Amino acid sequence: MSWGYGKDNGPDTWSKTFKVAAGSKQSPIDIKTHDATFDPNLASKPLVIQYHPEKEVGIFNIGWTFRADMKEKSTLEGGPLDSVYRLEQFHGHWGSGADHGSEHLVDGKSFSGEIHYVHWNQNKYKSYAEAADKDDGLVIIAVFLKVGKENAGFKVVTENIEKIKLKDTSTLVKVDCHPDCLLPNDRSKYWTYPGSLTTPPCHESVTWIVFQEAVEVSEQQIAALRGLSSDKSNVVPLVTNHRPPVPVGSRAVRASFK
Numbered sequence: 001m002s003w004g005y006g007k008d009n010g011p012d013t014w015s016k017t018f019k020v021a022a023g024s025k026q027s028p029i030d031i032k033t034h035d036a037t038f039d040p041n042l043a044s045k046p047l048v049i050q051y052h053p054e055k056e057v058g059i060f061n062i063g064w065t066f067r068a069d070m071k072e073k074s075t076l077e078g079g080p081l082d083s084v085y086r087l088e089q090f091h092g093h094w095g096s097g098a099d100h101g102s103e104h105l106v107d108g109k110s111f112s113g114e115i116h117y118v119h120w121n122q123n124k125y126k127s128y129a130e131a132a133d134k135d136d137g138l139v140i141i142a143v144f145l146k147v148g149k150e151n152a153g154f155k156v157v158t159e160n161i162e163k164i165k166l167k168d169t170s171t172l173v174k175v176d177c178h179p180d181c182l183l184p185n186d187r188s189k190y191w192t193y194p195g196s197l198t199t200p201p202c203h204e205s206v207t208w209i210v211f212q213e214a215v216e217v218s219e220q221q222i223a224a225l226r227g228l229s230s231d232k233s234n235v236v237p238l239v240t241n242h243r244p245p246v247p248v249g250s251r252a253v254r255a256s257f258k
């Protein structure tokens with residue numbers, strides 16, 4: 001059986017196959033805001049997010065989420081980063097109801113979902129594949145989703161989700177995609193810590209940047225995501241795909257704001 005989010009193949013079982021899933025630098029975590037240390041260096045060196053529109057976008061059902069692949073040279077630098085990181089793809093996590101679904105928590109609170117923008121270190125490596133298991137290989141921006149008004153930019157994914165209902169299917173959407181559509185307005189307030197991919201192979205190669213401000217999407221848009229199937233014959237719907245938080249341990253969580 002391959003890994004998933006069910007009783008027999010869920011997060012508690014991943015470390016049997018992927019040893020590092022039981023490691024000390026795993027993700028996600030519950031961010032305790034009072035334990036996060038304000039770092040004035042983060043405040044004085046803003047994140048520089050240069051995401052470029054895509055003329056068309058491939059979206060894929062990879063069995064545990066949708067994934068939108070980026071071809072333009074969108075980049076992320078500044079803040080806690082010493083290198084320039086290239087945007088590879090974005091994907092999402094959600095739950096069976098609006099009261100849960102995010103992977104990271106804030107003081108124990110879940111959000112309705114979480115978008116992950118995955119970047120790789122283009123100064124040191126030649127590709128995502130090469131960077132994925134390196135200590136300084138990846139940066140993931142996490143954006144919390146809350147139910148509210150429809151997100152027009154996200155319709156690129158949610159209005160085409162029917163076309164990728166089954167695992168291993170994909171579609172090329174020939175409309176402009178603005179990958180920044182799911183970034184919050186306030187990009188100055190975030191937490192950062194060293195962690196891992198939240199899915200197997202769970203490499204401990206990720207600098208996390210978790211924005212404080214959540215972004216609104218409509219109930220219908222989240223419901224559309226739950227319509228994906230985790231298999232090739234629509235047996236198991238993908239109603240939930242979030243890993244529960246793991247211990248922070250001795251890691252420092254830094255905040256860019258007081």
Ligand SMILES: [Zn+2]
Nearest residue numbers: 091093116198
């Ligand atoms: Zn993710």
